[in-house]
Amino acid sequence: MNSPTPVDIVDHQGSGVLEIGWADGATSRLPHRLLRMHCRCAACEQQRRRGAGPRDAGAGLRLVRIDPVGGHALNLAFSDGHDRGIYPWALLRQLGASSPTQQPDSPCPTPASSAC
Numbered sequence: 001m002n003s004p005t006p007v008d009i010v011d012h013q014g015s016g017v018l019e020i021g022w023a024d025g026a027t028s029r030l031p032h033r034l035l036r037m038h039c040r041c042a043a044c045e046q047q048r049r050r051g052a053g054p055r056d057a058g059a060g061l062r063l064v065r066i067d068p069v070g071g072h073a074l075n076l077a078f079s080d081g082h083d084r085g086i087y088p089w090a091l092l093r094q095l096g097a098s099s100p101t102q103q104p105d106s107p108c109p110t111p112a113s114s115a116c
């Protein structure tokens with residue numbers, strides 16, 4: 001499978017959502033706080049290994065900077081001062097697919113499931 005490639009990145013500061021349009025036509029809407037909670041930097045990974053995980057920074061959290069990294073990822077800086085998170089396209093795509101805001105009306109956890 002080819003790795004996903006974004007063709008459009010729009011930051012909605014008002015609603016706190018990063019919108020990514022992919023080359024295959026899919027769109028991911030990623031709340032800033034969700035991105036913050038899935039930070040993969042060394043410090044956050046260490047917290048996660050201890051079972052703590054990054055603290056929920058709340059709905060008021062915003063992205064303050066978006067920097068492309070080597071054409072395969074984004075470096076995101078947040079309003080709580082955290083700016084070490086590197087988000088590869090594959091992770092952003094995965095977060096968009098699992099985001100509960102994507103399909104608020106669906107009772108099924110996975111659309112492909114035939115059980116429900």
Ligand SMILES: [Zn+2]
Binds near residue numbers: 039042044082
């Ligand atoms: Zn982090």
